[in-house]
Amino acid sequence: MPLxxxxxxxxxxxxxxxSTMILCRAFVALAELSEFPLIVSSLWRTAPVDCPPGSPDFVNAVAALFPACRHDSSEKVADEVLAQLQQIEREFGRVRGDVQNAARTLDxxxxxxxxxxxxxxxxTVPHPRLQQRAFVLAPMAEIAxxxxxxxxxxxVEILLNATQIEGRPERDVQRINIFAPSVTL
Structure with missing residues (x-):
């Protein structure tokens, strides 16, 4: 079973x-997909990246889980997890419209x-822009x-440092001190 x-x-x-409450509730939904306890980062406030002008700030986090699904290949696991994630998004009111990167209740x-x-x-896995996005790498670096x-x-920590050195706009992230990460891998 892949991490x-x-x-x-x-x-x-x-x-x-x-948005903070939504992510906390999303952690509960993700925990139901995992064979073992969910590992979660802190919450982070970030400016929107590649979003329409005037988009509100994001609250971001990263969770690690061991999927409860049983398949003989990681590709099948990935397909099932993707379907489960999209179902959770719908349950949380996510509507995919015509505007790319529009504001959303849950992504x-x-x-x-x-x-x-x-x-x-x-x-596409790994996510194609993971290495460019401090709003993903900063919370991920907390737990792994x-x-x-x-x-x-x-x-992960080296990739995060590279985003900060290169001065990318995606690097501006701020931890929201609501709770600490659950564990470090």
Whole structure:
């Protein structure tokens, strides 16, 4: 069973919930997919990247899980996890419209599925922009700083440092001190 990393993001609360509350509730939904306890990062506030002008800030996090699904290949596991993540997004009110990167209640990205490197019309793992995005790498570095990203052959913490050195706009992330990461891998 491969270790799976999932990126979480929200920049559109509801009348009843803030983005922070939505992500905390999403952790519970993700825990139901895992064979073992979910490993979660802190929450991080980040400026929107590649979003329409005026988009609100995001709250981001990363979770690591061991999928409860049983398949003979990591590719089949990845396909099933992707379907489960999309179902959770729908349950949380995610609507995919015509505007790319529009504000959303919940965005769940399959970042890594074990050592799998895959590109299909429906899915690319590792996530194709993972190494460029501090809003993914900073929370991931909390729970798995030494994890070697497949295809990059570098640990998460080195990839994060590279985003900060290069001065990319995606590097501006700020931890929200609500709770500490659950564990470090």
């Amino acid at each position: 799976v990393f999932v990126g979480l993001g929200s920049n559109l609360g509801t009348t009843d919930e803030t 769940l990205d399959l970042l890594i599925c074990g050592a799998l490197q895959l590109t299909t019309s429906a899915l 700083p030494g994890y070697i990203v497949p295809g990059q052959n570098l640990p």
